[in-house]
Amino acid sequence: MKQAVLLATLAPLASLSGVQANADIWITAIWDDFKEAVDCASCQALLGGLKLVADFGESFLQDVLTGVCDISGAEDSDVCSGIIAAEGPAVYYSLRNLELGSHTAKTFCSNLVGLCDYPAVRPYNLPFPSPKPKTSRPPPSGKPPIKVVHFSDTHVDLFYETGSSFDCTKPICCRAYTEDDAPGKTSSPCGPWGNAKCDPPRQLQQSMMNAIASLDPAFSIYTGDVAAHDVWEITKAEVLEDFNVTYGAMESTLGLVYAAIGNHDAAPLNLFPTTNIPSTYNPQWAYDTLTTAWQALTSNNPAISTAKEYGSYSALHKNTKLRIISYNSMFYYKYNFFSYEEPMAFDPDGQLAWLISELSAAESASERVWLIAHIPSGNADHFHDYSHYLDQIVERYEATIAGLFFGHTHTDEFQISYSDYEHRTWDTATGMGYVAPSMTPTSGPPSFRVYEVDPVTFAVLDFTQFIANITDLKTEPQWVEYYSAKKAYGSKLEVPFQGGELTPAFWHNVTVAMEKDDALFQEFWARRTRGFEVPGCEGDCVSNEICALRGADAQYNCVEITPGFSFEKREERSVLLEKRSQPECNHAGMAPLLVKIAHRASLAREMECYMESEW
Numbered sequence: 001m002k003q004a005v006l007l008a009t010l011a012p013l014a015s016l017s018g019v020q021a022n023a024d025i026w027i028t029a030i031w032d033d034f035k036e037a038v039d040c041a042s043c044q045a046l047l048g049g050l051k052l053v054a055d056f057g058e059s060f061l062q063d064v065l066t067g068v069c070d071i072s073g074a075e076d077s078d079v080c081s082g083i084i085a086a087e088g089p090a091v092y093y094s095l096r097n098l099e100l101g102s103h104t105a106k107t108f109c110s111n112l113v114g115l116c117d118y119p120a121v122r123p124y125n126l127p128f129p130s131p132k133p134k135t136s137r138p139p140p141s142g143k144p145p146i147k148v149v150h151f152s153d154t155h156v157d158l159f160y161e162t163g164s165s166f167d168c169t170k171p172i173c174c175r176a177y178t179e180d181d182a183p184g185k186t187s188s189p190c191g192p193w194g195n196a197k198c199d200p201p202r203q204l205q206q207s208m209m210n211a212i213a214s215l216d217p218a219f220s221i222y223t224g225d226v227a228a229h230d231v232w233e234i235t236k237a238e239v240l241e242d243f244n245v246t247y248g249a250m251e252s253t254l255g256l257v258y259a260a261i262g263n264h265d266a267a268p269l270n271l272f273p274t275t276n277i278p279s280t281y282n283p284q285w286a287y288d289t290l291t292t293a294w295q296a297l298t299s300n301n302p303a304i305s306t307a308k309e310y311g312s313y314s315a316l317h318k319n320t321k322l323r324i325i326s327y328n329s330m331f332y333y334k335y336n337f338f339s340y341e342e343p344m345a346f347d348p349d350g351q352l353a354w355l356i357s358e359l360s361a362a363e364s365a366s367e368r369v370w371l372i373a374h375i376p377s378g379n380a381d382h383f384h385d386y387s388h389y390l391d392q393i394v395e396r397y398e399a400t401i402a403g404l405f406f407g408h409t410h411t412d413e414f415q416i417s418y419s420d421y422e423h424r425t426w427d428t429a430t431g432m433g434y435v436a437p438s439m440t441p442t443s444g445p446p447s448f449r450v451y452e453v454d455p456v457t458f459a460v461l462d463f464t465q466f467i468a469n470i471t472d473l474k475t476e477p478q479w480v481e482y483y484s485a486k487k488a489y490g491s492k493l494e495v496p497f498q499g500g501e502l503t504p505a506f507w508h509n510v511t512v513a514m515e516k517d518d519a520l521f522q523e524f525w526a527r528r529t530r531g532f533e534v535p536g537c538e539g540d541c542v543s544n545e546i547c548a549l550r551g552a553d554a555q556y557n558c559v560e561i562t563p564g565f566s567f568e569k570r571e572e573r574s575v576l577l578e579k580r581s582q583p584e585c586n587h588a589g590m591a592p593l594l595v596k597i598a599h600r601a602s603l604a605r606e607m608e609c610y611m612e613s614e615w
């Protein structure tokens, strides 16, 4: 009999007789459950074990999870206990409500440990007030373009210490965690402008903002993630200080910025409950502070008064027909434990209905719309259901939406929407999502992007990526042009690009050119991380990555979970997961910690099997 099951039968006796629950026994049992979790059924058993632990109360659950994390060696002990203390209440809340074997439970096992098949998208009729009109994207006006800057994932670390060690065992370094890490002591000192192992110092951000301001953009967009990755100890006070510094710098240096909320823009991170969940869990303080900062950045633009209470807003850009809609993508983020509601909502807090009403009004007023958000809707981190619903919205308002703009992955990517995913061709391509890389240098040199934009239609005509090489830098970084989309891809198409809008069809044709010309794909692939530690990508990797570019509806993004996979398969998958997340570095907190623990458990099990066979 499995130990957890055995304990389950004993548990009521223990509580009846008033015997204290023994954390050590449960730690061993849950660790065994992790090791035995090799398919969907055993993942449900693991959840069952965790639910039993939760029956003993919130702090008992935290003790057991912390013990399991320690055994696994997934992180330093203080990181284990810090993350679990921060997110434990959310895990407790979700586990208590979870029903084993439900859509929610399977989605959980699929998303977080890759052990269930991804459940099929649940059909949902989006409430469109009118049918799709026959109009299509307007042609470019031919007027001189304006410049719009896009930057993302700044993650400034206010505790960054020049001269401290970049060689540490924590998720971020360049802090004097121990005496040996201190400036003057360490043989691996961080420079004054940042290091690839660390979130950046404040002065790197100021340098970037100065470079942006010197280009004199019409306005900027910022797709979120202000706070640093010290996720095991970050507090509300620290996040508020981070908001003050980063939004303060935007106000003083950049002026007009339209921004979106990121998964790090609250403490604990990732947790953005809907109003179905008790309000004690709600980061209302983050929403309120951001709303105030956003009002200031848009010069108290009255149109922003359509702000929603959960970090979303819609604003008409002054004296134009451009509407910018910023939405909270964390409701659709697989690492938001509060999304695993029982049953899962079709439209968390009605944000999709709100998007539809804003888009519908924009369509009636002949406005064009930019949708900005943190997490790309086609990304592997996005729930399939919500990705599909969002994509239906993009499809319905094809002629109104000029573009979608995201961050989060830290890498330079894009995603195309199609009216027909069975036939993904240039003439079924309906929407273009731009994913801008990060300022934080943990997955490539710090970077920002300048779009050339039609001042009438607000279509993107080109973009240029800027980077700064901060390696061994003693003097102020030089922000230089890295590549231009038009130059890099326009001449490589079967029908060379003649100028005008970089339409979804253009980008589809870029993906076709990449299929035919591996050198072109490899150039794109290297640009993802701005040439930094470019992982090898050949064969299936190439076709899967191209498929991901064509996967704004995430169920078609080719990030697949092998059904009922065996131990060996899971090994491969864990390696794959680590590989994929390594250059991205955007995952932090409890959920990725569970993934790591599961991975460590599978290694431990392999070791035991090996030793048994030696016997």
Ligand SMILES: *[C@@H]1O[C@H](CO)[C@@H](O)[C@H](O)[C@H]1NC(C)=O
Pocket: 243, 244, 245, 247, 248, 251, 293
């Ligand atoms: C930052 O804090 C100062 C001092 O409390 C305040 O005056 C300022 O408005 C804040 N700035 C932002 C952008 O929050």
Ligand SMILES: *[C@@H]1O[C@H](CO)[C@@H](O)[C@H](O)[C@H]1NC(C)=O
Pocket: 469, 470, 471, 472, 531
């Ligand atoms: C960045 O600078 C370092 C040190 O000067 C140099 O070794 C490296 O090649 C540079 N990287 C790029 C991408 O230019």
Ligand SMILES: *[C@@H]1O[C@H](CO)[C@@H](O)[C@H](O)[C@H]1NC(C)=O
Pocket: 426, 493, 494, 495, 497, 503, 505, 506, 509
């Ligand atoms: C895409 O490629 C097709 C086929 O070569 C071509 O007919 C079409 O004009 C191209 N569209 C764009 C925008 O490049």
